[in-house]
Amino acid sequence: MLGSMQSNQKPASSPSPEPRREEAIFDAVLALAAEQRAAYLNQACGEDTQLRRRVELLLRSHDHAGEFLDPALRAGTNRTLVVNPTAPSEKPGDIIGHYKIREKLGEGGCGVVYVAEQTEPVRRRVALKVIKLGMDTRSVIARFEAERQALAMMDHPNIARVLDAGATETGRPYFVMELVRGIKITDYCDQNHLNTSKRLELFVQVCHAVQHAHQKGIIHRDIKPSNILVTLHDGVPVPKVIDFGIAKATEGRLSDLTVYTELRQFIGTPAYMSPEQAEMSGLDIDTRSDIYSLGVLLYELLTGRTPFDAQELIQSGLDQMRRTIREKEPMRPSTRLSTMLVADLTAVAKRQSAEPPKLVHFIRGDLDWIVMKALEKDRMRRFESASGLALDVHRFLKNEPIEARPPSGLYRFQKWVRRNKTAFAAAAAVVAALVLGLGLSLYLFIQERHALRSERVALQRAVAAERRQAELREQAEKGLALEKHMREMVPITDKFTTAGRLLSQGQFDKAEEVMSEVPLTIPESSIIYNALGEIYGRRGEWPAAIRNFTRSITADPTNHLAYHCLAPLLVQTGDWGAYRKHCERVLSQFGETTDPAVAERMAKDCLMLPPPAASLVRFAKMADTAVAAGPTNSSWPYYEFVKGLAEYRLGHFASVLEWLQKVAAQEGVPARTAQADATLAMAEFQLGQTNAARATLAEGIKISETKLTPGRIDWNDSIIAEILLREAHELIMGAPMPTARGK
Amino acid sequence: MSDVTHILKAMEQGDPKAAGQLLPLVYDELRKLAACKMANEAPGQTLQPTALVHEAWLRLAGDEDQAWDSRAHFFGAAAEAMRRILIENARRKKALRHGAGQAPLDIQGLEIAAPAPDDQMLAIDEALNKLAALDKDKAELVKLRFFVGMTIEEAAGVLRISEATAKRWWVYARAWLYAEVRPGG
Numbered sequence: 032m033l034g035s036m037q038s039n040q041k042p043a044s045s046p047s048p049e050p051r052r053e054e055a056i057f058d059a060v061l062a063l064a065a066e067q068r069a070a071y072l073n074q075a076c077g078e079d080t081q082l083r084r085r086v087e088l089l090l091r092s093h094d095h096a097g098e099f100l101d102p103a104l105r106a107g108t109n110r111t112l113v114v115n116p117t118a119p120s121e122k123p124g125d126i127i128g129h130y131k132i133r134e135k136l137g138e139g140g141c142g143v144v145y146v147a148e149q150t151e152p153v154r155r156r157v158a159l160k161v162i163k164l165g166m167d168t169r170s171v172i173a174r175f176e177a178e179r180q181a182l183a184m185m186d187h188p189n190i191a192r193v194l195d196a197g198a199t200e201t202g203r204p205y206f207v208m209e210l211v212r213g214i215k216i217t218d219y220c221d222q223n224h225l226n227t228s229k230r231l232e233l234f235v236q237v238c239h240a241v242q243h244a245h246q247k248g249i250i251h252r253d254i255k256p257s258n259i260l261v262t263l264h265d266g267v268p269v270p271k272v273i274d275f276g277i278a279k280a281t282e283g284r285l286s287d288l289t290v291y292t293e294l295r296q297f298i299g300t301p302a303y304m305s306p307e308q309a310e311m312s313g314l315d316i317d318t319r320s321d322i323y324s325l326g327v328l329l330y331e332l333l334t335g336r337t338p339f340d341a342q343e344l345i346q347s348g349l350d351q352m353r354r355t356i357r358e359k360e361p362m363r364p365s366t367r368l369s370t371m372l373v374a375d376l377t378a379v380a381k382r383q384s385a386e387p388p389k390l391v392h393f394i395r396g397d398l399d400w401i402v403m404k405a406l407e408k409d410r411m412r413r414f415e416s417a418s419g420l421a422l423d424v425h426r427f428l429k430n431e432p433i434e435a436r437p438p439s440g441l442y443r444f445q446k447w448v449r450r451n452k453t454a455f456a457a458a459a460a461v462v463a464a465l466v467l468g469l470g471l472s473l474y475l476f477i478q479e480r481h482a483l484r485s486e487r488v489a490l491q492r493a494v495a496a497e498r499r500q501a502e503l504r505e506q507a508e509k510g511l512a513l514e515k516h517m518r519e520m521v522p523i524t525d526k527f528t529t530a531g532r533l534l535s536q537g538q539f540d541k542a543e544e545v546m547s548e549v550p551l552t553i554p555e556s557s558i559i560y561n562a563l564g565e566i567y568g569r570r571g572e573w574p575a576a577i578r579n580f581t582r583s584i585t586a587d588p589t590n591h592l593a594y595h596c597l598a599p600l601l602v603q604t605g606d607w608g609a610y611r612k613h614c615e616r617v618l619s620q621f622g623e624t625t626d627p628a629v630a631e632r633m634a635k636d637c638l639m640l641p642p643p644a645a646s647l648v649r650f651a652k653m654a655d656t657a658v659a660a661g662p663t664n665s666s667w668p669y670y671e672f673v674k675g676l677a678e679y680r681l682g683h684f685a686s687v688l689e690w691l692q693k694v695a696a697q698e699g700v701p702a703r704t705a706q707a708d709a710t711l712a713m714a715e716f717q718l719g720q721t722n723a724a725r726a727t728l729a730e731g732i733k734i735s736e737t738k739l740t741p742g743r744i745d746w747n748d749s750i751i752a753e754i755l756l757r758e759a760h761e762l763i764m765g766a767p768m769p770t771a772r773g774k
Numbered sequence: 775m776s777d778v779t780h781i782l783k784a785m786e787q788g789d790p791k792a793a794g795q796l797l798p799l800v801y802d803e804l805r806k807l808a809a810c811k812m813a814n815e816a817p818g819q820t821l822q823p824t825a826l827v828h829e830a831w832l833r834l835a836g837d838e839d840q841a842w843d844s845r846a847h848f849f850g851a852a853a854e855a856m857r858r859i860l861i862e863n864a865r866r867k868k869a870l871r872h873g874a875g876q877a878p879l880d881i882q883g884l885e886i887a888a889p890a891p892d893d894q895m896l897a898i899d900e901a902l903n904k905l906a907a908l909d910k911d912k913a914e915l916v917k918l919r920f921f922v923g924m925t926i927e928e929a930a931g932v933l934r935i936s937e938a939t940a941k942r943w944w945v946y947a948r949a950w951l952y953a954e955v956r957p958g959g
Contacts, residue, residue: 050908054946061945092956093949100898100920100948558934665779700787745787
């Protein structure tokens, strides 16, 4: 986008015709076999010897360039490992193994999750998670196979079963799991203002699930809120732990990592990682790691924060992050709460339906000790099982004495040592030097004895090397096949290039004409259609914009940007039928999206007019998905607005005021402010505050007239603002809004 | 929330002034990040541009919740910032070698792994400027690949072009630059 956007603005920067021809011939020659090249050059360059010389120079340079500019050569840069999260190679309709991909369910640090349909041996819906990181697929699957039997034995109502694993056509590993449609446990608790006891009850269920897995010999290794989803069964919340067995199978990437991916591996979960996991030796993880993560979860359920802030951990750099997790004592939950800013504490308490002082008091003491015992750096000191942790929480709930008690004298001494580490480190270094000296001579002695055996080892290595060679050959052959596929794509990608160039030169009609030769089944073309639609949209040429966005959606039904632009156009041109159909399609495509930004846009699009009662509830749910992202999200005001709009459509007028007063006062994004003014004005009017409603409406109209001038890049949001303002004007003033704007 | 997130947001909202503010911030952040890393690393350690840029992204924007356009804007700016840092370093070191008096040496000289020896870097950069004048998009691709160390796949994602196109552009741009840098080669 960056490149093409810049060239849109500065047509002068597009290549002049000469290099274009050079490039076209150069590309074509490279696609030919060596013996055909000369003949082609003769024909393509004809009499133009200068052109021919240029192309030949380029071809020679190409042959000699070798490793010139090759970023892969840079030491330590591993090129397969960095993620490109925006270009998933799977899309709805694709078949992976026995599974047919349906909509995208969510996206996390290491993978994309889809709803998929299994056809054999049984017909059912499953969740299919494709791992994004460039990993050694074979070893991932091998590790999964090794644990498969154990996984199959897990049978617990609070565990989502892992059913299958395999590799996609592009070689990424995938996992198939029982489909759970739920929300993160922390979000569930906050959204429903669950009080502390209710939270503890849910937590106990999670502990029992983890205990069950531990008894079957399975360690989760990645317990965190996004892996514990809460669903409602007959109105009763049921937590389900997902992703069992996946962390194990996908670990061990540490062998060939760059600094970045090493960090990256942390990114999802540094806040939940146990000290022994933070060591990253990868060798010594047991069930007590999960206990630690459960402790973090409990901490977060009680205080709304993790013991260490994830963002701060990442920002402190890798080494500091490890050190913090291994050495720093977190604040006790009650201390954490009482040292928060008053506003923060009030918010946390409100989410637990409690008064701030009472909440602190409730947690202080026993709950503090339970959490801190689970969070012990030394795993010997943690609860020895998940059920032990559950039992103590249970005891607390029943007001019985808990097992996690204030520590003994020895324990306090050890803590003191930990706090005064530097002084002790000096003394320890002296001791270590002595031990090391002894150890070294012992090592040399053992080495000698092993030398005799080394010949046999060398032979084994040679065999392994040969096997590796065979693997490489196989990969090279795959590469060739891919190359061939790409050449076949050349005619189509050329069309894209041409269309892109025409776009940058401002020849939109011609670009559209070129695109008409590309089949609508190529998802990539939706980018070009979007660009065309944007251009026409900004110019106010609505039928042309509608045409291009419609094509964009046909080419790529998941392209939410196109939906977002199309919806206001359909309303603005008065095509109600098409608008209603559009909204139905939005529901089936994005109704279950967990991406707050997508939910926000789609819900706003379909709530700009009062929707039919049947779908209103579902759009309102999408607005809830958006606000679930929380006020720390950088798009929060957008989410507040869509929630306010949904509340208005639901007739919850008083709630609209709460959601929208802040957004309406916020400047900077005039379209959003105008939308909020219009909606707020309507709610005020419905509540009988006629004067306030008129004033708010006037504000909105003023913004619309002065700021939302034609040609803005957010023309689509400007249209939504106008539509809402019209509705508000009719409602409040009892007459259609005069059209002051020249449209 | 960092300033950068605000700017990215503003860019998404179509604020034309925002783009101009992004580069200096990213540039500054990369330098700070590198300096801070150098202070913690053993002497003689060099930093990888790829890792730096991605870490800067994580620090400034957080990984989640950012629209794709933000990512593209960010990495575009980061590639330019990284280019400036590397070229500055190459110039500085060259000036020192040639004994050009008191070069303004930053005490925490940023040991970022340069993709090529200094002379070659400067030559490539010069050629790259020429290419940019003819064909901005291809130059952008080279910047992402050469100065930030992105893969074809990633760079294609940032530029919103297909991988096949990115690969063709790359082959062409590389030959073009090679011909510029080694005339007659």
